[in-house]
Structures are given as structure tokens and as C-alpha cells.
Amino acid sequence: MHASKMAGHLIRRMNQISTHVFSQRMQAEGRDLTPVQFAALDAIIANPGIDQASVAARIAYDRATIGGVIDRLEQKGYVERTVSRRDRRAREVRATKLGQKEFDAILPIVEALQNDVLAGLNDPEKELFRTLAQKVIDYDAG
Amino acid sequence: MHASKMAGHLIRRMNQISTHVFSQRMQAEGRDLTPVQFAALDAIIANPGIDQASVAARIAYDRATIGGVIDRLEQKGYVERTVSRRDRRAREVRATKLGQKEFDAILPIVEALQNDVLAGLNDPEKELFRTLAQKVIDYDAG
DNA sequence: GGAATTTAATAAGTATAGATACTAAATAGG
DNA sequence: CCTATTTAGTATCTATACTTATTAAATTCC
Secondary structure (H helix, E strand, C coil): CCHHHCHHHHHHHHHHHHHHHHHHHHHHCCCCCCHHHHHHHHHHHHCCCEEHHHHHHHCCCCHHHHHHHHHHHHHCCCEEEEECCCCCCCEEEEECHHHHHHHHHHHHHHHHHHHHHCCCCCHHHHHHHHHHHHHHHHHHHC | CCHHHCHHHHHHHHHHHHHHHHHHHHHHCCCCCCHHHHHHHHHHHHCCCEEHHHHHHHCCCCHHHHHHHHHHHHHCCCEEEEECCCCCCCEEEEECHHHHHHHHHHHHHHHHHHHHHCCCCCHHHHHHHHHHHHHHHHHHHC
16 A cells, blocks of 8 residues: 555645645634634633643643643733632633634634535535544544 | 534544554554654655655645655665755755665554554445545645 | 746744653542 | 642653745746
8 A cells, every 4th residue: 555545644634734724714814823722712712711631631632732822822812821729730721802702703714614624525425524533533532 | 513523623633643543553663753754755765866845745745844854764864865966956865775674664564553543434434534535635636 | 148036955933742751739548 | 647649730852834034056038
């Protein structure tokens, strides 16, 4: 089998296409969020006061990477961190008003661009792809 | 739609699983090659004397990234670079004997682990997944 | 054939992505 | 209650991954 036909290569290329579509669209809309920053902000808004380790667990990142991602969200003024009173090691993360506003504006854009990521597939194929991908991920999660 | 069900997220997670399986297996076999380094070495062995820009084009990377990847392959003694006589800007890249030997040893391992990447799917589903992924990529390539 | 453009590679900068090690704080076990 | 372990976050290191800028060389084209 040639390397370019292997599952790993195909997945890497799709990830490349996906992140490229994402950043192109964000730039076109005058927004400044990466795919990972969007995923983190989504998890934070869905769970106000969540700690960083839980954000990492939810979107399947390691703690070191998520620390940097939340640093950048904080620099942009989209989230705030406060030391937890229950556990002084933990930082509770919440979206700011600006972060919520930005997320509300970006969510429909992100939803719309999902279709472009799989532009080579028709609707039933898109659905099938998502089903198969979900199976791969669920199996890995145990 | 929730973020964790979006195509971009599913693809990112699969890429994570894929690279994780790859590095785990390499480590278990006492080898030291990343997925990208393997892809680059594969392209170089298939096209001896290829220049860096062509390696980048073949495996869909930008030139800046591929420069670093080939740096590391060179450090490991797997490839050699020589200035092209036809075009003094270009560097011709070739695998060394050690690089060829290492590739021959690693290829069957990499082929075998492809199945584990899609471990959540049965054989027809694996085939279907690859077909759909190829469609997504081919459409993007134009 | 000389200027304008393009191209190969590198450099610098930002953002993942994960491994490892470290600090501080919480919890478990005896 | 005190030690041992675990856990949250940060820091450090390596490796992608892409953008923009720079240098040098090749090509275009008028």
C-alpha cells in the first residue's frame, strides 16, 4: 500500500483542509478565532466556571496545550480566570460579555462552514462520514 | 448543532487518534520517526533526488514546514541534501543507506497500524471511510 | 539582454500538540 | 494525623503547521 492511501495520511489531509476552511472563513468575516479556541470557548460557555482540566478533558486536549489556548482567549478578552475557592489549585474559567457576543456571532459561521469542509460529498455521504467518524472516536474513547 | 458533532471536530479527533497510534507503535518497536517524517521519507525514496519544494507539494505541506522535517531526517542520518547543479537554489534530497534500511523496517509496521487507527470500523466500513475521505481530499485538490 | 517577476530555501513569528518535570494543593490510607 | 499519592496548573522541550519576509537564483518578456 502506498503511504498516500493510508488512513493516517487521509485523515491528516482532511484535518488540513478543515483548519484551512476554518481560518479562511474567519478571516473573511473579520474574526480572529482558531478552531481550537472556538472549541474551548464553546466548552466554557456550555459550562460556566469549568476548570481548565475539565475543558481539556471535554475537547480531548492535554492540560499544557489548553493552558496556552485559554491564555490567548484571555488576552483577547473573551474569558476570565478566577482561583476556585473549593480548590485553590484550580482556575474557574468564564466567558466575558465580549466573549459571549463574539461566540454568538461566530457560531452560525462555524456551523455553515462545516458543509464546506466536506464539500466533496453529497448529503447522504456527509451523514455517513460523520457516523463513521463518530464510531472511530467512540471506539477510541473506550 | 453542538461543536463536538461538527465535521471539523470529528476530523481533529481522528487526527489525534491517528498520530497517537502512530507514535505509540513506533515507540513500542524502538523506532524514532513521526508520521510526517515517515511521509517525507516515503516521498524521497519514491523520487530520489527530489527537491524540497516537490516533497512539500507531494505530501501537501508548505515549504517552511518541510524544511524543518528534512532537517530532522538529515540529523538522524536518514537523508542527504546536495545543491542541485541545474538550479543552485534547489537542494536535491536522497535517502542514505541507513534511511532506506530504516524505511524498509518501518513500512510494514506503518501499514499494519493503519488498521488500528480505524479500529472502531469493520472492514467494509473501513473501505467506505477511505473512499469518502479520498473524495473530500480530491475535491479540495480541484 | 536587462528589468520585472517568479521560485527555492530559510528565517522569524504565532498557534497547536503532546511529553515530562515541577510546584502547590487536595485527598487517601494507615 | 501524618505520610503517600494524586491532581491542577505551569514551564520546558520537541515537532508540526502556516504566514510573511528575505535572499539568491532562475525565468519571463518586452
